[in-house]
Amino acid sequence: MAITIKDVAKAANVAPSTVSRVIADSPRISEETKKRVREVMDKLGYHPNFIARSLASQSTQVIGIVFPSSGNLAFQNPFYSEVLRGISEGVHQKHYSLQLTTGKTEDEIYDDVVKMVQGRRVDGIILLYSKMNDKIVVYLRKNKFPFVLIGKPYEYTEQITHVDNDNISAAKEGTEYLIKLGHSCIGFIGGNKNLMVTNDRLQGYKKALMEAGIELKNEYVIHENFLLKGGQVAVRELLSLDNPPTALLVVDDLMSLGVLRTTHELGLNVPEDISIVSFNNALFAELSNPALTSIDINILSLGMEAVKNLIGMIENPQEPTKRIIIPHQIIERSSCGTYDLDGEL
Amino acid sequence: MAITIKDVAKAANVAPSTVSRVIADSPRISEETKKRVREVMDKLGYHPNFIARSLASQSTQVIGIVFPSSGNLAFQNPFYSEVLRGISEGVHQKHYSLQLTTGKTEDEIYDDVVKMVQGRRVDGIILLYSKMNDKIVVYLRKNKFPFVLIGKPYEYTEQITHVDNDNISAAKEGTEYLIKLGHSCIGFIGGNKNLMVTNDRLQGYKKALMEAGIELKNEYVIHENFLLKGGQVAVRELLSLDNPPTALLVVDDLMSLGVLRTTHELGLNVPEDISIVSFNNALFAELSNPALTSIDINILSLGMEAVKNLIGMIENPQEPTKRIIIPHQIIERSSCGTYDLDGEL
């Protein structure tokens, strides 16, 4: 059995409570005994037992992370690795730990969350996604359990602290960027329709078209759930239209990679034949061929801010709900070209 | 305060210990009372407090994951996302949870591990990498704490349970594959020299050359720590040699992406001008241009086996140490071409 607070107390000739106070660096303990106790702790190699501490203090210093239920393919998307990196960074600074859900299906993940919450395993939760009618959100709200959402809440927007980009503007700017290059036939390749982010980006796309007086064509809008294959399927569909688009707004770099692969197979050149504006600016966006013009949404900050605010809520339950908007920025690379009315497609 | 075992006991007219036994599904409790107690649990919405249970039973059902200290860039490499996915899968099946280290530097991560172990936060640990002189391994061994290594141990190979590929053979086969295509000027682009995997692959490369009677040229062997930039730097270096290689063995797909980008910039075509055999077969390996011939090392299994064996060790401390070798397989795609002696470079 490991060395406990009692062993230290005995060896230092004080009461266990005194040792506990020394650990907490209580001001009510004399510097002298603090020093003595600390020496003993070092000598005996004492380390506090977190489990015991958690039980007594009713707080674990652990934050739970909830992944989307994309059959566990989430890990494949660099977006999640990157938020996790931001979260990891924030959590470390605040001396908290991280626990993950491991379920694949929606139900499994829901159970994971219930176990985390009811089992008092975590002090708060971060949801890495936001989708419509998420029962996890309902559950957390009902139990008044501290959580923050990465993305825009489906409902009760004012009552849920969340960290998000202004995806409507981002998509609008991306579309406008293409319009300025002369394009008017612009396709939209989106992801899962239940995700709020997909909707926001679609909305921004539509807004840009409308403001530019370009008619929205329904056949130009495609949604695919699987990022890699999806990109490939989607372009094929778009390019087989009578009047195929000359430019694409693609909501994820991974999809864009699929798009690039397929256009290449079809003998089309990017950006000469077709332009692409992508999203997320993943690591490989600059390494693809051609390098992708992509909208950087600052994923790292998304994660760090989520942690910061969650811990704020945990440590001060009175904290008002907040909405944090992380800025985005279009990174111009080589996947977009001008569309000249007199030129070729 | 949440509902506890005592509340259930009172409501069901039994002792708390009986409730505890019902939870554990002890055979010493009559079916009748089990049923009654379970009904009360449901009615009251009881959920066991894991923290309390951990303290009493001295086991947490949590596994700690240790990332390499690549300044937290590890997350960027799909390898780690993928092992994590495998681990996640295994852990879920066994009803364990996952806790991560969040430190960036080697020292921070070491502290994370000590906190996990001494704080009794986890029952066992998985190291996602293996490098030379890792003080974490020393620490875990000294404390006789259950852990498994993904990769080949630097020392005490027989005394550390580990899950690995046969990287020597894999690299040898990759090199032989190129040799068979007619190449004899084959470069090696490796990663961090402290990682065991780098060494093994280099060794396999050398072995293949030797057996084929091809002289090893030191200027053909390059190591880079940063995967993306590294690939770019390395290939520039190799191609500026008087007698540049016609084929490359690249130890990571991410590096290969950088290589591809640079060869493209230099106006060279893959595989016409230069061939590439890559490693890991990441998701994007088939989406790059050209698609990468890559050695699949079955990352998912690496993770799942690690979990399986770790939990075996936790639940049965007598378990002998084991070495598990996961098979690999070369996936042929379009990044390799024949080298015709009469043809052009």
Added chain:
DNA sequence: TTGTAAGCGTTATCAC
């Protein structure tokens, strides 16, 4: 088959 009670290693509320 079930109940009683003593831990598990802390923190926190009293006293002194």
Added chain:
DNA sequence: GTGATAACGCTTACAA
């Protein structure tokens, strides 16, 4: 300033 002592919610001998 420091020391007893009662929680925290559960498991597990030992009794009954």
